[in-house]
Structure formats: C-alpha cells, structure tokens
Amino acid sequence: MAYRVEINGETxxxxxxxxxxxxxxLRNELGLVxxxxxxxxxxxxxxxxxxxxxxxxxxxxxxxxxxxxxxTTIEALAESPIGRALQQAWVExxxxxxxxxxxxxxxxxxxxxxxxxxxxxxEIQQAMAGNICxxxxxxxxxxxxxxxxxxxxxxx
Amino acid sequence: MLETATLSRRSLLKAxxxxxxxxxxxxxxxxxxxAATSTGAAPATLNAYVSIxxxxxxxxxxxxxxxxxxxxxxxxxxxxxxLDADWEQVRITQADFDPQKYGFQFAGGSFATPMNWLPMxxxxxxxxxxxxxxxxxxxxxxxxxxxxERGRIIDPASGRTLTYGEVASDAVSQPVPxxxxxxxxxxxxxxxxxxxxxxxxxxxxxxxxPIFGVDTLLPGxxxxxxxxxxxxxxxLVSADLEAAKAVPGVEDVLVMKGGDNxxxxxxxxxxxxxxxxxxxxxxxKLAIEWDNGQWASHSTAGYAARAAELVKGKPxxxxxxxxxxxxxxxxxxxxIEADYSYxxxxxxxMEPMNCTALAHxxxxxxxxxxxxxxxxxxxxxxxxxxxxxxKISIHITRMGGGFGRRLTNDFMVQAAAIAARKPGTPIQxxxxxxxxxxxxxxxxxxxxxxxxxxxxxxxxIGMDNHFxxxxxxxxxxxxxxxxxxxxPAPFLExxxxxxxxxxxxxxxxxxxxxxxNALSFVYQSFLDEIAHAQGRDLPALMLELLxxxxxxxxxxxxxxxxxxxxxxxxxxxxxxxxxxSDFRGRPHEGxxxxxxxxxxxxxxxxxxxxxxxxxxxxxxxxxWAAGDVGSxxxxxxxxxxxxxxxxxxxxxxxxALAVEIEGGAAKPGxxxxxxxxxxxxxxxxxxxxxxxxxxxxxxxEPALPPVIPAxxxxxxxxxxxxxxxxxxxxxxxV
Numbered sequence: 001m002a003y004r005v006e007i008n009g010e011t012x013x014x015x016x017x018x019x020x021x022x023x024x025x026l027r028n029e030l031g032l033v034x035x036x037x038x039x040x041x042x043x044x045x046x047x048x049x050x051x052x053x054x055x056x057x058x059x060x061x062x063x064x065x066x067x068x069x070x071x072t073t074i075e076a077l078a079e080s081p082i083g084r085a086l087q088q089a090w091v092e093x094x095x096x097x098x099x100x101x102x103x104x105x106x107x108x109x110x111x112x113x114x115x116x117x118x119x120x121x122x123e124i125q126q127a128m129a130g131n132i133c134x135x136x137x138x139x140x141x142x143x144x145x146x147x148x149x150x151x152x153x154x155x156x
Numbered sequence: 157m158l159e160t161a162t163l164s165r166r167s168l169l170k171a172x173x174x175x176x177x178x179x180x181x182x183x184x185x186x187x188x189x190x191a192a193t194s195t196g197a198a199p200a201t202l203n204a205y206v207s208i209x210x211x212x213x214x215x216x217x218x219x220x221x222x223x224x225x226x227x228x229x230x231x232x233x234x235x236x237x238x239l240d241a242d243w244e245q246v247r248i249t250q251a252d253f254d255p256q257k258y259g260f261q262f263a264g265g266s267f268a269t270p271m272n273w274l275p276m277x278x279x280x281x282x283x284x285x286x287x288x289x290x291x292x293x294x295x296x297x298x299x300x301x302x303x304x305e306r307g308r309i310i311d312p313a314s315g316r317t318l319t320y321g322e323v324a325s326d327a328v329s330q331p332v333p334x335x336x337x338x339x340x341x342x343x344x345x346x347x348x349x350x351x352x353x354x355x356x357x358x359x360x361x362x363x364x365x366p367i368f369g370v371d372t373l374l375p376g377x378x379x380x381x382x383x384x385x386x387x388x389x390x391x392l393v394s395a396d397l398e399a400a401k402a403v404p405g406v407e408d409v410l411v412m413k414g415g416d417n418x419x420x421x422x423x424x425x426x427x428x429x430x431x432x433x434x435x436x437x438x439x440x441k442l443a444i445e446w447d448n449g450q451w452a453s454h455s456t457a458g459y460a461a462r463a464a465e466l467v468k469g470k471p472x473x474x475x476x477x478x479x480x481x482x483x484x485x486x487x488x489x490x491x492i493e494a495d496y497s498y499x500x501x502x503x504x505x506m507e508p509m510n511c512t513a514l515a516h517x518x519x520x521x522x523x524x525x526x527x528x529x530x531x532x533x534x535x536x537x538x539x540x541x542x543x544x545x546x547k548i549s550i551h552i553t554r555m556g557g558g559f560g561r562r563l564t565n566d567f568m569v570q571a572a573a574i575a576a577r578k579p580g581t582p583i584q585x586x587x588x589x590x591x592x593x594x595x596x597x598x599x600x601x602x603x604x605x606x607x608x609x610x611x612x613x614x615x616x617i618g619m620d621n622h623f624x625x626x627x628x629x630x631x632x633x634x635x636x637x638x639x640x641x642x643x644p645a646p647f648l649e650x651x652x653x654x655x656x657x658x659x660x661x662x663x664x665x666x667x668x669x670x671x672x673n674a675l676s677f678v679y680q681s682f683l684d685e686i687a688h689a690q691g692r693d694l695p696a697l698m699l700e701l702l703x704x705x706x707x708x709x710x711x712x713x714x715x716x717x718x719x720x721x722x723x724x725x726x727x728x729x730x731x732x733x734x735x736x737s738d739f740r741g742r743p744h745e746g747x748x749x750x751x752x753x754x755x756x757x758x759x760x761x762x763x764x765x766x767x768x769x770x771x772x773x774x775x776x777x778x779x780w781a782a783g784d785v786g787s788x789x790x791x792x793x794x795x796x797x798x799x800x801x802x803x804x805x806x807x808x809x810x811x812a813l814a815v816e817i818e819g820g821a822a823k824p825g826x827x828x829x830x831x832x833x834x835x836x837x838x839x840x841x842x843x844x845x846x847x848x849x850x851x852x853x854x855x856x857e858p859a860l861p862p863v864i865p866a867x868x869x870x871x872x873x874x875x876x877x878x879x880x881x882x883x884x885x886x887x888x889x890v
Contacts, residue, residue: 024433038508039826041589041827075363077363077364097355098224098505100368102361125836125838131835136805137797
C-alpha cells in the first residue's frame with residue numbers, strides 16, 4: 001500500500017515497505033538528498049528533519065508512522081524566518097568545514113530556536129549534543145546559533 | 157626566503173579566446189625536475205585555469221579535491237589577489253579528474269599550500285599584466301601609467317576606467333608574460349589573502365543542494381550494499397544468495413571474488429536494489445561461509461602481549477644509531493624507562509564511503525567519486541578490471557570529510573567492479589557506518605619501550621626507543637614505519653631507534669597527521685617525564701634541547717625541496733604559548749596545565765591544555781595554541797577552523813577512541829562504540845599565529861599532534877600519575 005505523507009508542504013505518495021526509514025524514502029524514492037545518512041541508528045543527527053515541527057532522526061522513523069504528519073526537510077528550511085537567519089549566519093560565520101552534517105545541525109538548531117528563541121549557552125550545548133560534527137566545528141555552530149538568538153529573526 | 161615550490165623554465169602560459177568573448181588563460185607549471193620521483197608520486201605539475209568573461213565574471217577552476225580543508229576556496233584566493241580582482245566577481249568550478257589537463261590532483265599531506273603559494277600568485281599577476289596591456293593599447297598610454305583596483309583598470313591621469321571584462325577579449329592578443337619574472341604584489345597590498353572568506357560551497361550546503369558524492373543522482377541508478385568478511389584476510393568459500401534474492405525490491409545479488417590486497421577488491425557479496433535500505437536489509441539474509449585462515453586468532457590483546465615480550469629482547473632491526481648509546485647508559489647516573497602504546501584508530505568521516513559508477517556499453521567506466529586521491533583510484537580500477545586508465549573517467553565530488561581515509565580507494569574499486577557486472581546501469585555503492593568503521597585502513601597501533609640516560613647533573617645524555625610495529629608478508633606497510641630523526645634525535649649525541657615487528661592483516665593507512673598523531677604522544681610525554689626528573693617543566697627542557705641551533709638541512713620531499721626543521725621557529729611558538737597560557741602561573745583550583753610541541757607537515761605548533769577530573773571523567777577547560785605556518789594566514793576562517801577542529805579531534809582520540817580487534821575483526825560498529833567528541837565537551841580554544849618570513853604551509857594536520865601529550869601531561873601535573881597508554885584510562889589516575 002502507498003503511504004501519504006506531507007513533505008515540504010506537498011502530499012507525497014510513498015509506495016514502500018512501511019518499515020522503511022523516512023531517510024531512505026526521502027533520498028532514494030523522492031530524490032531529496034539534502035537530508036544526510038550518517039549512522040542509521042539515531043546516534044549522529046545528520047539525518048535530522050522536522051516532523052510536525054519536532055526535530056526527528058529520519059533514519060529511525062518508519063514511513064508507516066508518518067501518515068497525516070508534516071515533514072520538513074533542509075530543502076524547505078528557508079521558508080521559515082528562523083531557517084533563513086540560521087542559513088545566513090552559517091555562511092557569514094563560516095561555520096562548516098566539510099559541511100556534510102550541517103543539514104542536520106541546521107534542522108536541529110531551527111527546532112531549538114522555534115521552541116526556545118533565547119537559549120542559554122548551556123541550553124544550546126544540550127540541544128545540539130545529539131549532532132556529531134566530525135570536523136568539530138562546534139564552537140562556530142554554537143556561536144552562530146547564539147548570534148541568531150541574540151539578533152532575533154525579525155529581519156530575516 | 158626559501159620557496160618550497162620552484163618553477164622550471166618550462167612554465168607555460170597560454171592565452172586564448174573564451175567562447176562568446178573574453179579571455180581564457182591556461183598555465184602549465186611543471187615543477188622542477190628535482191622533485192623526487194623515487195617516492196612514486198605522480199609527476200608534479202601544477203596547472204591553473206582562469207577565464208574572464210565580457211560581463212566581468214572571473215572563473216577559476218578548483219582542481220584539487222575538497223574534503224572540508226577549504227582548498228577550493230583558498231587556491232583561487234591566491235590567484236584573485238594578485239589579479240587584483242574583486243572576490244565578489246570570482247566564481248569557482250570544480251574540475252573533473254584529468255591529470256593531463258590539471259596536473260596533480262590530490263588532497264593530503266597538507267601539501268597544497270606550500271606547493272601552490274607562489275605559482276598561483278604568479279598566474280594571477282600574469283593575468284593582470286595582460287589586462288593592463290590591453291587597456292594601455294586601447295587608450296594609447298603606457299601600461300606603467302595605469303593601475304588596477306578590484307577588477308577594474310584605472311587611468312589616474314584621465315580618470316577613465318575599464319572593467320576586466322571590457323578588455324578581456326583584447327587581452328587575448330597581448331604578449332604572454334614570463335611567469336618566472338612577472339612582478340608580484342607587495343604583500344602589504346594583499347586584499348584577499350589574509351581576509352576571512354567563507355567557504356565557496358557553503359551557500360549551497362545550507363540549502364541542502366546535492367553536492368556530495370553520495371548525493372549523485374543518475375537516471376536509472378541502482379544502489380548497492382556490500383557484504384564482506386568480518387575477519388581481515390578471510391576468503392569467501394560459498395554463498396547462498398536465494399533468501400536475499402527473494403526479498404521484495406532486491407534486483408540482483410552478486411558474488412564478488414577479489415584478492416589479498418584490501419586496497420583493491422576483496423571477496424564479498426553485492427546486493428542491488430532501487431533503494432539502498434532494501435539492499436542493506438537483504439544483506440542480513442545472506443548465508444556466506446568464510447575461510448578465516450589463521451587470522452581469526454588475531455586480537456589487540458594478543459598484539460599487546462606479543463609487543464610486551466618483544467620489547468624485553470633486542471630489536472630485530474636498528475633503524476638508526478648515533479654516538480655510543482650503550483656507553484651513555486652504562487655511565488648514566490639515572491635511567492628512566494617507560495613503555496608507551498597507542499591503539500588502532502578509525503577515520504569515521506561523516507559521509508560514509510560511497511562511489512557511483514557506470515560501466516558504459518563500450519567498455520568505458522565513468523565514476524562520481526568522493527576521493528582524496530583520484531589518481532590512485534583510477535590505477536586501482538584499471539588493475540582490478542584489467543582495463544586501460546584511458547577507459548576511466550572520474551568526476552571529483554565534494555567530500556563529507558576525508559582525514560586520510562579517502563586516500564585509499566577500495567570503495568571506488570568495489571563500485572567499479574560491481575558496475576562492470578551491470579553494464580549500462582549506474583550503481584551507487586554505499587557503505588553503512590558499521591562497514592565504514594569495520595573496513596577501515598586504521599591508524600596503526602604501536603608500542604615503544606623508551607629509555608633515557610641522565611648524567612649526575614641531570615643532563616639528558618642518551619635516548620633509546622625500541623619500537624614495535626606491524627608487517628604484512630614480512631614488509632613494514634605504509635604509516636607503520638618510523639625514521640631515526642624523530643625529535644629530539646638530531647639534538648642528542650647518543651640516540652638509538654630499534655624496531656621489532658608482528659605480522660597482521662589489519663589494514664593500516666594514513667589518518668590526519670599520520671605517524672605524528674601517535675609519536676607526538678610518545679615523545680612529548682617521555683620528554684615531560686625527563687623534565688620532571690630534572691626538576692623543571694617541558695618547555696624549559698625543549699628550549700634547552702633546541703639551544704641556538706640553526707635550521708636543519710632541507711630535505712627533498714615529494715614535490716621538491718622542503719625546508720628543514722627550524723629550532724628558532726620551534727622556540728618562537730613554545731615561548732608564545734607559555735606566555736599566552738600563563739603556563740607557569742598559579743593553576744585554577746582543581747585544574748592543571750600540560751604542554752606539548754610538535755612539528756609536522758612543515759608547521760610548528762605548541763599547545764597548552766588545562767584539564768581537571770570530574771567524577772572520573774576528563775574535563776578540558778582551555779586549550780591555547782601557538783602556530784607558525786609561515787608569513788601569511790591565507791584564509792583566517794579556514795585556518796582557525798582547521799586548528800580548532802584538529803584540537804578537538806586530538807582530544808577526542810586521547811580520551812575515548814580505540815578500535816579493538818577481536819577474533820580477527822574490528823569490534824566497534826557505530827558511534828555508540830566509537831564515541832567522537834560532541835558539542836558539550838568543546839573547550840575554550842585560543843589560537844595565535846606567530847608569523848615568520850617563510851612561505852605559508854598547510855593547516856590540515858599540524859595542530860593535532862601536540863594536543864594529545866599536552867592533555868596527558870596536564871593529567872600528570874594534576875594527579876602525579878603518568879598516562880602511557882591511549883586512550884586515557886582514568887582509573888589509572890586515582
């Protein structure tokens with residue numbers, strides 16, 4: 001049977017086994033390859049998307065659990081002011097080295113700022129602890145989030 | 157000033173017209189013949205492509221693979237500055253693999269900066285000179301009366317201006333300058349070099365655009381998962397494929413017969429599907445019988461026990477001896493002896509190994525490959541498939557990290573071999589994280605019995621190292637070797653390096669700052685032991701050892717003359733970090749500081765770590781780093797990113813990382829068993845660069861090695877207990 005999932009504002013039919021993780025439906029069925037594979041066990045956060053606004057590891061959520069839910073991926077991050085502000089800060093602060101984990105970092109950071117627009121440094125660290133950056137750009141990721149929080153997103 | 161890259165008289169600059177108007181410059185820059193060829197390195201040629209279109213867009217081809225080290229941004233900065241371009245008008249395109257056209261395309265060894273610093277600037281300066289000449293001709297004034305500014309030519313006498321784009325077509329017929337003699341800018345006029353510039357691909361990455369190897373999408377593409385033997389060196393005896401083939405969505409299952417060389421194809425089974433997850437799940441249904449031979453009995457515990465036996469005896473080989481070591485030890489008032497060891501390490505680049513390959517019906521193989529070393533990848537595929545290299549074409553993709561793993565191209569060979577069985581169908585091979593950690597070319601483990609002889613005044617009069625390493629078929633393999641000039645050998649009278657070996661099939665290879673990432677721990681820790689025995693600190697001992705010595709003679713590196721180790725530069729960073737960190741000041745309650753210095757990849761780094769222990773956990777509060785990588789920090793953004801990343805990488809290795817071998821197989825499978833650092837453990841990092849009148853050198857590696865001994869030396873200062881084995885076992889500290 002096909003599952004109907006709203007992805008980036010569009011209802012998509014996914015004719016896949018229900019236990020297939022969302023990540024592989026996005027990447028291999030829909031060609032949305034911005035969401036990255038890092039571990040397959042919800043350990044690294046590279047595959048983070050939003051499900052109904054909540055940061056979710058797409059490698060570990062089955063397609064069958066998503067009927068009627070709203071999924072947002074990195075490809076649609078720019079549609080929110082927080083997303084745009086983070087993208088801009090990421091580029092201006094030269095946050096990344098290889099960049100592979102950054103889609104997941106950005107999705108997690110935007111979910112954090114959506115629920116807590118003024119996080120403390122400790123709250124940023126706790127919220128981002130699930131996202132590995134093997135290049136270890138942690139100082140810059142932290143500072144870019146803090147910068148967006150401080151500026152607010154009114155002008156983004 | 158000693159330049160590490162020297163151009164030959166055969167340097168050639170060719171000007172041509174760009175389709176649709178504009179200037180296309182091709183610089184072919186063969187390095188001088190003195191570049192060593194004995195190392196087997198590819199002929200060192202540096203080529204550059206610059207074009208200027210009538211609408212004033214400057215396009216520079218980025219020829220080297222980008223793994224996150226920032227090279228795709230940095231090399232064009234060198235050209236653009238001398239060209240006096242506006243960075244906003246510069247576009248960078250990634251070159252495909254084409255050694256005939258681009259020369260040496262490689263990411264590793266922190267080579268790119270020293271190799272390209274001078275030649276890329278010469279290309280930029282020559283381009284500028286041709287544009288000036290074209291404007292002078294149009295205006296009928298001498299070129300010397302004109303100046304340039306941010307992509308425009310200005311006639312100060314009349315106030316007239318032309319953009320580079322407006323004269324680009326005219327410049328095609330200008331005389332081509334001699335690259336050797338073309339005038340370069342006064343460094344004080346640099347306006348791009350030295351400016352923090354954000355990575356050129358970053359805007360695309362934050363939008364999630366397809367840019368990495370694993371993002372390659374081709375019409376009709378299928379995905380492959382590859383099952384190999386868990387035990388290194390095992391052979392496939394038989395495989396029952398039926399259950400896997402029966403999984404809905406599985407399109408094919410192929411037995412792949414390989415050979416003994418893990419850099420090429422090894423035995424395994426490929427599962428192919430239109431969705432990688434289906435292929436990965438179907439792997440679990442394979443029933444394969446492996447012949448493990450003698451290798452299933454191998455373990456890290458076994459290697460450690462054997463090494464402990466070996467260091468009790470005489471070394472198999474003396475790799476180097478100067479002076480009279482035995483007499484020095486016989487006359488010593490005090491002998492310090494310590495056994496050090498470090499484990500196998502995996503690379504765990506964030507983007508798991510993958511490669512997309514298409515076997516065309518006419519026998520050509522086309523690849524989309526995240527590789528640091530496409531040359532070796534093409535050679536490996538040619539060898540494996542028995543085809544000419546002219547049949548292989550490679551698109552170099554951006555990589556989600558490399559750290560040396562993608563210097564070895566087994567995954568490319570695997571993808572090509574699978575694709576060759578499915579002509580006409582593009583195949584994307586993806587490894588799972590478990591495949592990645594368990595099929596690596598690991599930083600080799602090693603063991604060292606260190607001995608130091610001190611005379612009655614406490615002076616260091618002799619040093620001896622019995623090093624135990626690995627061999628395969630009797631040969632010491634890459635990155636398992638040591639050389640007798642390891643610091644402080646050149647600064648001591650009586651030094652010996654002996655070696656004993658153990659046979660293994662665990663594949664080993666280069667990990668960021670290869671060899672240095674392990675030897676720094678051994679030597680800087682042992683020197684710290686000596687300094688304490690002398691009643692002083694390690695920086696004081698280091699400064700005494702370095703003394704007033706002149707730089708050591710240059711050596712011949714793979715790409716020409718390299719400067720020798722410079723004691724004055726080492727002293728410069730040591731003194732700097734001692735001051736920056738208030739190393740000798742009163743420590744913060746419950747914390748202690750440790751020091752480490754290391755010279756690798758032509759870079760000098762001295763670092764101080766401030767650490768404490770909290771309920772058995774190592775906590776790093778501060779790291780201070782002083783680095784000397786020459787006269788300029790070309791891109792301060794990229795440079796700082798590399799130093800911070802290297803420091804956190806090194807601390808993570810020291811605190812938690814090891815790949816244990818058990819039953820002949822690598823034990824850790826995923827990030828819960830190989831715990832790399834996360835944001836909450838990030839210390840405050842303070843970096844200062846000591847600028848000296850030397851050509852700039854690479855940043856990808858040299859900041860890593862010293863942080864490991866700086867941490868273990870801090871833990872000694874804190875607890876009085878010496879860490880001699882990595883990773884740190886905090887139970888040894890109480």
